[in-house]
Amino acid sequence: MIRFNGKGNFNVPVGNVDFNQNVLDALNDYFDIVGRSNIQWSTQDFRAFFRGLDLSNQDLVYLDPPYLITFSEYNKLWNDETEAALFQIIDELNANGIRFAISNVTHYKGRINEAFLNWAQNYMIHPIHSNYISYHDNTIKRFNEVLVTNF
Ligand SMILES: C[S@@+](CC[C@H](N)C(=O)[O-])C[C@H]1O[C@@H](n2cnc3c(N)ncnc32)[C@H](O)[C@@H]1O
Structure with missing residues (x-):
């Protein structure tokens, strides 16, 4: 819920998918749980x-x-090398009998x-049937999301 424009002004759109009553409720639920948990x-x-x-x-x-393969700000420093390093860590978790979901x-x-699809062949691949609502386009789904687990 934090986004700034080129002038440094807060500019999260209000009233559509970015910030609405459902999002506010979800955030408040999240704060409640975090407040009560040992994290x-x-x-x-x-x-x-x-x-x-x-x-x-x-x-x-x-x-x-x-x-x-997507274009978020936080993807900028993510590349084939970091992805491969993550696969290696997860393979080690699996080898040590630790459950994971990614x-x-x-x-x-x-x-x-x-690369992800090849690596994931070693595990269970669960397609996510998400129902994302887009303010701009609620009809065309141009991405596939998965959850990969070893259990
Ligand atoms: C797909 S987002 C996860 C979003 C999160 N599930 C949430 O609901 O807020 C990926 C996250 O990985 C973080 N990230 C990027 N590079 C990282 C790195 N080298 N080590 C740890 N986290 C990293 C990003 O900052 C970003 O928050």
Whole structure:
């Protein structure tokens, strides 16, 4: 819910998909849960973050990394190398009997993340039947989203 224009002014559109009553309710639910939960936050790079963890087979790791083939701001430093490093970390989790689930976008506006699809063949691929509402275009779905798990 934070976005700024070139002049540095806050410019999240109000009243459509970006910020509406449903989003406000979801945020308030989120704040309630976070306030009641014991959560530790980290802003590390994922490689350093995983090095600092001591996981067991009682853990479940959920990952939602940047999507290699889409165009968000936070994708700018994400590339084939970071993606491959993430695959390696997840393969190690799997080898150690730790459950994981990772979200990703496999097809987007004619682009296909072949490396992700090849890697994911080793695991279970669950298509996500999302129902995203777009203010601009509620008919054409130009991306495929998946959840990949080892359980
Ligand atoms: C698809 S978004 C996840 C969004 C999140 N699930 C949410 O609902 O807010 C990918 C996230 O990965 C973060 N990210 C990008 N590069 C990273 C890195 N090298 N290590 C850790 N996180 C990174 C981005 O800042 C972004 O928040």
